[in-house]
Amino acid sequence: MSTGTTKLDVVVSDVVPVNDLVTRFHFRRRDGELLPTFSGGAHVVVEMRDGERTRLNPYSLMGSPLDTREYTISVRRDDVGRGGSLFMHRNVRPGLEMVVSYPVNLFSLDRRARKHLMLAGGIGITPFMAQTAQLAAEGGNFELHYTCRTASLGTYADVLRERYDRRVRLYHDDLDERIELDRLLSTQPLGTHLYVCGPAGMINWVRDRAASLGWPAETVHFEHFAAPQPGLPFDVTLAVSGKTIRVDEQQSLLEAIEAAGVDPPYLCRGGVCGQCETNVVSYDGKFIHNDHWLSEEDHRSGCKIMPCVSRFEGRSLVLER
Amino acid sequence: MVAKSIISRPVYGTLSPQPGKHHLFIADAEGALAIAEIAERAPPGFFDDSEIVFIPGPDGKHIAALEALKPAQFHQAPSFASLLPRLRQTLANAHMGLRLYLSGTEGLIGQAMQVALEAGIDHTSIQTEHRGSLARRMQCVHCKGITENVTTQPATCAHCGLLLLVRDHYSRRIAAFQGVCINAEDRSEIPPMEEAFP
Numbered sequence: 001m002s003t004g005t006t007k008l009d010v011v012v013s014d015v016v017p018v019n020d021l022v023t024r025f026h027f028r029r030r031d032g033e034l035l036p037t038f039s040g041g042a043h044v045v046v047e048m049r050d051g052e053r054t055r056l057n058p059y060s061l062m063g064s065p066l067d068t069r070e071y072t073i074s075v076r077r078d079d080v081g082r083g084g085s086l087f088m089h090r091n092v093r094p095g096l097e098m099v100v101s102y103p104v105n106l107f108s109l110d111r112r113a114r115k116h117l118m119l120a121g122g123i124g125i126t127p128f129m130a131q132t133a134q135l136a137a138e139g140g141n142f143e144l145h146y147t148c149r150t151a152s153l154g155t156y157a158d159v160l161r162e163r164y165d166r167r168v169r170l171y172h173d174d175l176d177e178r179i180e181l182d183r184l185l186s187t188q189p190l191g192t193h194l195y196v197c198g199p200a201g202m203i204n205w206v207r208d209r210a211a212s213l214g215w216p217a218e219t220v221h222f223e224h225f226a227a228p229q230p231g232l233p234f235d236v237t238l239a240v241s242g243k244t245i246r247v248d249e250q251q252s253l254l255e256a257i258e259a260a261g262v263d264p265p266y267l268c269r270g271g272v273c274g275q276c277e278t279n280v281v282s283y284d285g286k287f288i289h290n291d292h293w294l295s296e297e298d299h300r301s302g303c304k305i306m307p308c309v310s311r312f313e314g315r316s317l318v319l320e321r
Numbered sequence: 322m323v324a325k326s327i328i329s330r331p332v333y334g335t336l337s338p339q340p341g342k343h344h345l346f347i348a349d350a351e352g353a354l355a356i357a358e359i360a361e362r363a364p365p366g367f368f369d370d371s372e373i374v375f376i377p378g379p380d381g382k383h384i385a386a387l388e389a390l391k392p393a394q395f396h397q398a399p400s401f402a403s404l405l406p407r408l409r410q411t412l413a414n415a416h417m418g419l420r421l422y423l424s425g426t427e428g429l430i431g432q433a434m435q436v437a438l439e440a441g442i443d444h445t446s447i448q449t450e451h452r453g454s455l456a457r458r459m460q461c462v463h464c465k466g467i468t469e470n471v472t473t474q475p476a477t478c479a480h481c482g483l484l485l486l487v488r489d490h491y492s493r494r495i496a497a498f499q500g501v502c503i504n505a506e507d508r509s510e511i512p513p514m515e516e517a518f519p
């Protein structure tokens with residue numbers, strides 16, 4: 001049922017190390033046809049078959065939306081995560097046949113904007129690679145502010161500077177360069193839209209300042225895929241399908257439900273789209289909510305969970321699934 | 322208050338203070354009362370960053386009440402048309418953080434909204450409150466002429482003289498209700514004219 005996630009059979013056409021942490025992967029269609037079109041900000045869910053396990057991770061498409069011969073993603077290695085990025089870095093080689101979803105865009109440009117102000121942190125630069133390419137081709141007005149740890153970890157900073165020159169501002173943490181956020185937000189012409197992608201702390205900071213400085217909510221766009229966190233194993237009863245399953249340490253609840261042969265809806269697998277929202281029938285224990293979708297009130301109520309990123313610790317959990 | 326009806330009718334709320342760096346109020350006649358009321362709910366110092374543009378009604382009331390709020394700037398204008406160049410200029414030079422509040426007649430709200438949309442403000446981020454007359458701004462679908470302050474149903478087009486049914490169909494683009502000929506079949510048939518939008 002996985003809404004909107006029809007699959008594409010692709011082959012890895014290139015693997016390019018970008019710096020110490022980031023590697024870029026290129027995919028083409030196995031049948032040699034063009035890939036479906038997408039708009040800047042779209043992501044695909046990449047299926048990683050790792051022996052018995054299948055991981056499904058979302059990655060922003062970073063190539064130009066004008067070129068659909070290939071899709072490109074950039075993956076930052078996460079040594080303490082659940083292994084999806086490590087799998088990509090270690091096991092994925094040119095020629096490998098893989099499956100990716102159709103592109104879905106949960107972070108699209110608002111076409112009514114007079115100007116697009118983009119704020120990127122770290123690997124959060126990837127959706128902006130596609131969006132800037134799209135805007136540059138259309139003659140759109142944009143400005144990109146990109147914060148990275150060091151110059152050598154400033155993934156694609158050089159490419160962006162070369163392409164867009166002064167429309168790109170760089171800030172390096174190790175040189176103590178900080179974005180003057182309040183000044184930046186207060187000097188934008190009316191009709192500007194703001195886009196933020198980066199670590200959760202940065203997104204919260206920017207959203208918070210923008211709201212206090214009078215940016216209406218509909219002009220502030222953000223994307224943060226929460227990576228599902230590993231945790232203690234737990235058991236879950238799926239009331240509708242009549243199954244009891246175990247979610248192991250490195251597995252997400254959604255992956256465990258899928259492994260049991262149940263096919264729940266999803267789109268982003270990162271706690272942002274709302275598709276996988278599941279009702280809780282009963283529970284005895286505590287939820288570990290990691291999503292950006294449910295309200296705090298929903299989190300407290302114990303009535304709902306987003307199985308793509310959230311976990312549970314306790315005696316029993318029954319879901320309406 | 323305006324009765325709820327078909328979807329294309331604009332929906333108005335109650336002005337409420339928004340976070341922002343500058344607050345621009347545009348009001349006509351009784352719309353001043355909505356500004357006076359927001360003042361009771363606004364945080365201290367709110368009007369220090371505010372500008373009020375006011376078109377008084379025929380009775381000339383409420384001017385002193387608005388001045389008493391001590392906005393950073395206060396202007397009066399005899400009509401919407403007369404404040405238009407200045408409003409366009411203000412919005413063209415404005416930055417994000419400016420919040421817009423419109424209160425008064427539908428004609429005023431609609432026309433100001435239209436200028437704001439042209440300047441790139443999203444209509445959902447504009448605060449509106451309907452006050453005072455229900456008079457409508459009407460566009461004749463036949464000659465395209467606009468008639469201001471229509472209070473009757475049917476109403477006579479000020480341009481081509483046709484007798485028009487004032488529909489609930491509202492165009493945000495031209496900020497007017499649609500008027501359609503009510504006796505196209507037989508012009509001699511004149512339905513009674515009632516005061517419908519006092």
Ligand code: FES
Pocket residue numbers: 265266267268269270271272273274275276277291293306307308309
């Ligand atoms: S799949 Fe998008 S929130 Fe879970």
